[in-house]
Amino acid sequence: MSQLLRVQNFNVSSDGIGAGEDQTLERPFGHVEPEKLFAWAGATASWPMRTEPGGSRGLDDYFTRDFAWNIGAEIMGRNKFGPQRGPWEDHEWQGWWGDEPPFRTPVFVMTHHERPSFTLSDTTFHFVDADPAAVLEQARQAARGKDVRLGGGATTIREFLDADLVDTLHVAVSPVKLGSGVRLWESPDELLDRFHVDVVPSPSGVTHHLFWRK
Amino acid sequence: MSQLLRVQNFNVSSDGIGAGEDQTLERPFGHVEPEKLFAWAGATASWPMRTEPGGSRGLDDYFTRDFAWNIGAEIMGRNKFGPQRGPWEDHEWQGWWGDEPPFRTPVFVMTHHERPSFTLSDTTFHFVDADPAAVLEQARQAARGKDVRLGGGATTIREFLDADLVDTLHVAVSPVKLGSGVRLWESPDELLDRFHVDVVPSPSGVTHHLFWRK
Numbered sequence: 001m002s003q004l005l006r007v008q009n010f011n012v013s014s015d016g017i018g019a020g021e022d023q024t025l026e027r028p029f030g031h032v033e034p035e036k037l038f039a040w041a042g043a044t045a046s047w048p049m050r051t052e053p054g055g056s057r058g059l060d061d062y063f064t065r066d067f068a069w070n071i072g073a074e075i076m077g078r079n080k081f082g083p084q085r086g087p088w089e090d091h092e093w094q095g096w097w098g099d100e101p102p103f104r105t106p107v108f109v110m111t112h113h114e115r116p117s118f119t120l121s122d123t124t125f126h127f128v129d130a131d132p133a134a135v136l137e138q139a140r141q142a143a144r145g146k147d148v149r150l151g152g153g154a155t156t157i158r159e160f161l162d163a164d165l166v167d168t169l170h171v172a173v174s175p176v177k178l179g180s181g182v183r184l185w186e187s188p189d190e191l192l193d194r195f196h197v198d199v200v201p202s203p204s205g206v207t208h209h210l211f212w213r214k
Numbered sequence: 215m216s217q218l219l220r221v222q223n224f225n226v227s228s229d230g231i232g233a234g235e236d237q238t239l240e241r242p243f244g245h246v247e248p249e250k251l252f253a254w255a256g257a258t259a260s261w262p263m264r265t266e267p268g269g270s271r272g273l274d275d276y277f278t279r280d281f282a283w284n285i286g287a288e289i290m291g292r293n294k295f296g297p298q299r300g301p302w303e304d305h306e307w308q309g310w311w312g313d314e315p316p317f318r319t320p321v322f323v324m325t326h327h328e329r330p331s332f333t334l335s336d337t338t339f340h341f342v343d344a345d346p347a348a349v350l351e352q353a354r355q356a357a358r359g360k361d362v363r364l365g366g367g368a369t370t371i372r373e374f375l376d377a378d379l380v381d382t383l384h385v386a387v388s389p390v391k392l393g394s395g396v397r398l399w400e401s402p403d404e405l406l407d408r409f410h411v412d413v414v415p416s417p418s419g420v421t422h423h424l425f426w427r428k
Binding site: 056069 | 270271272273275276277279280283381382410411412414416417422424426
């Protein structure tokens, strides 16, 4: 079976926005309260960041449970790693993800400003200056036959969609409207020329959108 | 985390029937055409019995994809293994599941008539004459920390529900009415005293029922 490129558990508002403006070290989602978009996931038993027992095991849990399933590498945009723009000024700071990042695979951070790779627990971060197709090729090799997760943010997902490299997308749409920020789409219908979609309302209030290639 | 006992991808009719009457070697589901209950699963990319590429990757695929996730053993009733009643008369016949059974773990077949264990590809079948709690204990040890799948049929699931040993259930309810056969429930509402439930209609026509303990 071929190695898929999969977007998983990506969260947007009802108007298609994945993160706010004015990202800072203290506010990775800028002016947006991330809880508004992520609360459904945090309530599940299988949420990768969960530290306490408990949590729901219904529909939403199938999506958080799937986060690591058959995934061998992740690709993310630079600003899912940190808020910096331009050259790196501090190699001591090792990203927003703590000493035990939830990825547990090689992670390829797309940036025009390379820096040395490093490992935190089971996750190794590589910094690559290349176009989407070339980064995907590196990630596939690192994934050793497994699929590759496209982690976001919205701008990065758009780049891979524009290059027609994405095989499946799971996007959870929250019933909150944000107005401005980093946009994934004007409407999910934009993808229907190339993808099938199942639209699945969850009792938690989000609506899961599941796309796969035609 | 504790080891859960999970029912997965169990299929019933709209009136709660999981298999027909008059099971034979040639007709594992008796008078019922199994395609009527299973077609949704066979259409997915991750269906464990799939031999050709292709298949859908929408909602239904999350359920077939989850079949083996963190599963270390399966428990099944004797008549998911074969149609025989009473003492085994033919040890040469090794069940309905072919040379490469989809379980790929130890499988504990509940029967009052024991026979020697045997292995087919990655699956080892054990035959145990014990009550549900004792069988579950054996399966948990064999699962080495992973969860245990309760594979069915309906009678076996009922026994484990009556003993209050089941942690989660995924039951796909098809829009076909069968009238008679082996019954899982009169109504899914019977479980609501002990379980939460998400009821999720799928575009394929089945309605997924997802139960987890209160």
